[in-house]
Structures are given as C-alpha cells and as structure tokens.
Amino acid sequence: MELVLFIVFGLLALIGAFGVLISQKPVHSALFLLLNFVMLGFLYLVLGAQFLAASQLIVYAGAIVVLFLFVIMLIGSDTVGDFVAKGRTLSRYLSIILGVLFLAGVGYAVGARAFPPAAGAPDFGTTEAAGKVLFTQFLVPFELVSILLLVAMIGAIVLAHGVWPAPSRRPRE
C-alpha cells in the first residue's frame, strides 16, 4: 500500500519537476511547481511526518506559489517569457555542474544509508514531537533562522522602499 502510494506520488512529483523546466509559459511552470510541492507534501504524509506535510502544503503550496503566480500575472506573462527564453549560457553550464554534484551527493547518501530509518518513536512526525525537538534540541538554530528571516524581511522592505520621503507631506489616504 505504502509502496504504491510512494510510486504514484513520486512519479507525479517528478512530472511536476520536469514540467517546471520544460513548459514554455511561466504560469504553466508555476502550476507544475505547485504539483511538485503538493506531491512532496503527500510524500511526507506517506512517511508519517504529518506536521511537515501540513507545513509544506500551507507554506510552499499555499503561500509561496501564490506569490509566484501573483508576480507573474502582475508583470504579464509575455515579458517573463522573453526573459526566460534568452537565458544565459554561463548559468546553464553552471547549473549542469551543480546538478551533477547534487545527484552525486544524494546517490552517495542513499548508497551509504547515511540517513537513519524513519518512524522511530510512536509519536514520530506529530506536531507535538516536532515542536518538542525544535524548542529543546534545536532551539538555537531555530531562533537564528527566525532572526535571519526577520533580517531578510526588513532588507526587502528597505530595498523596495528606495529613498525615504521627507515626512513633511503625507499622501492623502
């Protein structure tokens, strides 16, 4: 049962991943990305990581792809299409090299069984278990990541705002 589900979701996730690369229209790419994210969420569910699956669906599928779509629609898909079509030869070669390196790394990890088998404790993957681990064992990295996100957010606001206007005249609301 689990194997069948794994194969189905895995295949769909792969189709999504290839679709992102192959499709011509940016909106279609975003939709395939959505398929990929949703299927990854389902794969987490098959592995018993419920909390991770829910976060994957809410954050990646529910929010990030919506923002992608928003930006693509806002710019207009024609201009984005041109931008994608040109591409850069350097980044193309670089991506091939990085891809091969990544595949080698994953292949090594799987071959050497570097990951311990999943589903140890009976409450593995539940919200309670994930929360407990995040706030005890990995508290420092967790807090550091949230500060990093905060800094990125402030940085984005500062960059987008450009020159701060003089406070003399406020725009009419």
Next chain:
Amino acid sequence: MDWTYLLIVTVKVIVVVVGLLGGFAYMTLVERKVIGRFQLRIGPNQAGPYALLQPIADAIKAVFKEEIIVTHANKVVYMLAPAISVGFALAAFAVIPFGPDIHLFGRTIPLQIADVNIGLLYILAMGGLGTYGLILGGWSSGSNFSLLGAFRTTAQIISYELPMGIFVASVVLGAGTLRLSGFVEAARPWYMWIWLWLSFPFYFTVMLAETNRSPFDLPETENELISGFQTEYGGIKFALFFMAEYINMITASAVMTTVFFGGWRGPFVAQWPLLGVVYFTIKTFILLLLFLWVRASFPRLRYDQLMSFAWKLMLPVSLIYLAITACLVVLV
C-alpha cells in the same frame, strides 16, 4: 487494512459529500429567501411548496446551458479551475467531527472521516490550496475584469491568512491540541470559555474575508468587475465556483462550531448519540445564518479599506490576543 473499515470510511465519505452538496443546494434557497425577507421582498416562491424545488430547477438549468468557452481562454487551466475549487472545498470537511462515536453491530464508529493529528492545519492547508481555483480561473479567462478579480483574491486571501493563522494558533494554545475531536472534548474553566468567545467576532470577520463573502466579496464585485474571476464562466462551470463558495462557507461554520461552541455537544447526547449530529447541524446552520445576516446588513468595503483593515487592525489585535492567551495558559 480490513475491508469493513474501508467500507465504513467509504460510506462516511459518501454521506458527507451528499450532505454538503445538499446543504449547498438548499443554502442557496435559504439565502435568497432570507435576504428577500431582509429587503422586504418575498424571494423565490414559484417552484413547488415554499419554493423547495427551486435548487433542483437551478441545477437543471445550469447543466443544460450552452457551454461557452471564451476564445482568449487558456483551455486546460480554464476547465481545471472550478474543479480545483470544489475539490479542495470538499476535502477540507474530512477532519470535522459531526457527531459522537456511535455503536453499530459491535463496532465503534466515530462520526468523522479522519481524526488526524494535524486537524486544524489540514483545514488551513486545504483552504490555501482552494484559492488556486479562483486565481487560475481569473487568469485563464483572458479577460481584464477576471484578471483584476484574481489579483484581488490573491492579495485578500494572503493578507487575511495571517490574522486567521494567528487566531488559530491562539485557540490551539487554549485547547492544547490540533485535533478537532480534541476541541470538542476540551474541558475549560468558565473564564477560558469567555476568553475564547471574545475572539469569535474577530475570527468570524476573518472567515468572512477568507470565504469571499460580503462585505469582503471584493473578488467578485458586481458593480466594478462585473463578477470578477468568474465573469467568463457560465453554466455548470459557474455553478461549480458557486458550489465551492457555499461549501467553504459551510466548512467555515462547521469549524467555528467545533472550535468555539463545543461541536456536537449538548444535552442528552450520551443517551442518543445521533442527537449530536442534530446539535452540530443546528449550530452550523445558525452560524450560516450569521453569514447571511452580515451580507444583508453591511455595504461592501472599498479595496484600500479592506487592506488597511487586515493589516492595521486584525493583525495587531490577533497578535495581542495570542500573547495574552499564552500568558493565561501558562499562569492561570
């Protein structure tokens, strides 16, 4: 995996889906009747006694309408969008307990399709994914009005998801669980009930925005966007969008019933478990009437009002509420 279990789940799924679709059909009638009375009209009164056949007539009309696909439309996405909307709207109901456990033929059957550990998060996830139906429908129609409707949907849903998520986090803190059955069984002292109910008006307002109901129905403003994201849809495809909106409304009411008002709990449920289903239905229906009452009473917001309301009022209020709830849970 034993086969009776699978059979029971299948039966429950069918019951819930049929119930939701029937609820949708008759909710449209209730809405037209109620809004009619609010506006000193009679409302539909022709098809059958008390216009009880009206939803059936509407359904037949929608099915047999000529199918029009706009030439500018992106065909695949255009056809897919209403299906996405309805699919995720139906899926969200799976984790809601609509009655206590019943005992049949020596088996205990929980009246809930799936009691998952991530209950409320699952509903948030399905709600987030259902939004794609609206966005894609608006985009794929190839019309400016639809596209504007899609933009508004995106911005609105993303803005209101923040206060909604924070309010959800607060009620989860209070109950100490994400399971929806846990919310029903949660025992609270009286002051925690009052504190919980204080957040209900805010949560309800956020749900109005999340389900695109009036006065937050900016995605489908009739007077400036014609009908927003669904302008280019007709016949059964339009009906599917309509269906998704109402099912989302029913699910939102059912979630609020479960989280704020004790779900299926009520007097004499211990003796007659099926009475729990009745209580659950009545509570949900009262909340649905609240949706209609708001629609009949308030004019639509302007778009900038909608945004400033979310970011300048709802978000700070939700954060303060979360902070105080956390203090209450730890200290009291």
